Amino acid sequence: MAVRAKAMGRAVARAPRDTAHEGFLGHRRGRWLKVSAALSLTAILAYALIDQTPRPNGGTALGYALGTLGAGLIVWLSLIGLRKRIITTGPYSLKGWTSAHVWLGLSLIVIATLHSGFQLGLNVHGLAYVLMMFVILSGLWGIYVYARLPALLSANRNEMTQPQMLAAIAALDRQLDTAAQPLGRDEADLVRMSIEGCDIGGSLWARLTGRYPGCGNSRAEAAVAALVDGQRRTGTADPRLVQILFLLERKGAALAQARRHVALKTRLELWLYVHVPATFALLAALVAHILSVFLYW
């Protein structure tokens, strides 16, 4: 009874933010959107109103100020990799941190561009800028996939877990293996093609496009279907082959679901393979950018 009362008590005292879903973009009614907009606007106003001599770029007083701000932001933004590995309670929630990460990251477009004074060259400074824009754009891509794909993933999943998907395919493989034991070599080879020559994931290209042209299962299915059709035209089909065709078709459906899952997971994951290494490349370029300025002061 006591346990139940405690549980009820917790349900009543639920944190306000859990009562309705509020995504990381609109966290706290867009607090970080406002901060980011204010920061960008301040930078634009300063750029427009402050006399920069001989011309606006990273070498003026405002340029150094914007550069310091931008470098600080970049370092802080990259710290989300550490922050997300630390589970905390308290006011600085990971959601709030992510919200700030996204919005402050976008304000960096304004701050760094004004810092550059719209001057770009083929040098470490230009490299840092290009990498930064690349990181930000890949982050936008990440926001898009995080906003759009989980729903598709959930719809495709159909209440199945990933191990269940694999187990379903493995079970079908075992059934195919058993069912094919009495068959002759040629027919058994077709079944082997399905069991052994069938990638669920495969190369990055296959994962992204969802196209598996050499898929053993579909080839086996087509060949066995042709055999069964031939037998049916001349008489009755071998019931063992009919059973195998049925299993191959079921495996085809299970594969399709798993591969759709793979395709969505790949898209959900791939942007981070760009975003994270590019971030580290950016940090390296930033070090070279800042150090070189002072080395050749």
Add this chain to the structure above:
Amino acid sequence: MGFTVRQIARRADGGEIIRTRAFDGAELSVGRGSDCDIQLADLGLMLRHARLRLAGDGRVAVEAMGGVPLEIAGAFVTRADLDPGDNPTIMLAAHRLTLARGEDGGVLVTAERVLAAGDGSDAASEAQVFTLKKTLPSKRRLAWGLVVLILGLGLALPLWVMAGRQTVLPPALVTAAARNAAPVATPASGWQPDRVWSSGPLSTAHAGLANSCGACHAKPFEATTDTACIACHTPAAIPAHAPAARLARGQVPATGLVADVHKAFNLPEGRCASCHKEHEGPDGALQVAENFCTDCHRGLAARLPDTRLANVPDWGGHPAFKPTLVVQPSLTAPRFERVALAGARETSGLVYPHQLHLSTRNSVANMVRAQGLPGKNGLLACNYCHVPDSDGERFQPISMEKNCAACHDLAFARDGGVVRTLPHGKPEQAAGIIRDFYLGQALSPRAGVAAADRRLPGSEARLRTLAFTSPAQARAQADAAIAGIFGKGGTCAECHAITDTGGANLLTRFAISPVTLADHYLPKGRFPHKRHLSYDGRTGDAACISCHSGVPRSNLASDVLLPPLSQCATCHGGPQLATAAPATCATCHGYHYGESGHGGDALRVRLVVARRGE
């Protein structure tokens, strides 16, 4: 005798289940089929795959039955003769048969699956299928790769090159700069890795240094020093710069946060590079922003008490014009002085009333009409005398022959049909010519020789026939004529101030004051007249007189007819005002044109308009 078969199956927990059967026959069939002695559930096998047969000498003959070769000791064969004593193995798809001698002298055959039937349901397999872990290199690996690449090429390699290099100065560039000549724009050969640190293209003059970072950036973490600049730009080759110490003292010193930041980052002020910023593109190094002018000229007197320059806080506080006027005309060494415009008089030595020449009714107007000189209704056009120079900025020098002689013809006699004239600028010669002309007429008289007495230009000629009874009479009249021409009211005195020394020698008795006409009243600035050909809707002479408003009423050549600064300000507002015409320092001024005046400096500093609220 016979075969003993041990079939090993694996349990899920890794344990083994071993089934042992004995066969009495001399033959043993192996395959997937249910009729085989050793049945292996392996789709890689034929229904009847192979046959093992006891040979007489204890050996075993192995034969492939389904036409698929057997893998024995690494080789694929269709039949083989094996000695069980050697413990040979036969690979059959995912299974392995091992032969051995049995305890009873028979053959022991062990069959086991060696390649596990993958069911793909373990966690490792799940990660492999559903994540990119095995498909792509890890993010960590990619990140480290890029970090090493970028730090290597963008930092380590340039650092290494920088550390191992001496200061590089292309000799051709040094020579050119020392001569103040056109820059050498060919970079040193090869590609230096520290170029990746360049924050922008160098100015045209320094383009030859693009590959020689060390020429200016001598020490790491030390701001470029004047030493680097002076290595090429010897003080003699830097025009119009005050000595460095005075330039530095003239500047408003940085205070507060700015000073602290400069100090913290080792960025001393007052260096060449404080004003001349490099890596700003082709116009870079010589581009100096407007506030650099007022940085020094605002309150300059407080920092440089001995300066003769007026304080200029901004356009609104620009001091009144101080034109450079002729105070002592001379043919060889005229003296000029800068004086305040208000109430200024000039001593050019010339007599020239502008008003007289700008009339529609007097003899000048008659002359203009009769000779078809440029002008309207007999009013002589300004540009008849004030002819624009080639760049339309100022005017060609005025000369008697070009601009005056059409009317002021210096005729003194008629000789038959020929008008005899005197040379201009050579008074002794002129006096001699008159005397000789009169004496010649006395010695050898010719008909039709008459003296042309002085008259106003445009009025009718008054001729007096010259006929002498004696050389003495001719001499006396010649002296009188010379005194008339040079004396008060004579031809020369129309335009010149003449002193009668009273000397006995007539050739040198009259001293004509030299004339010096100023060609540039405001040599510290530039006023492109051609860009002001229309003013307030007026063009031509009306536009000239709009600014030089005193001209139509001026009766004396000593009048200084420059417009005041306020005239400029009717159009040119300060940068803070929203008027059409700019009024930055650079609108009129170059950087300290120097003592020699404008035009003499190859390294003229171009000022740019700072963007202030534009």
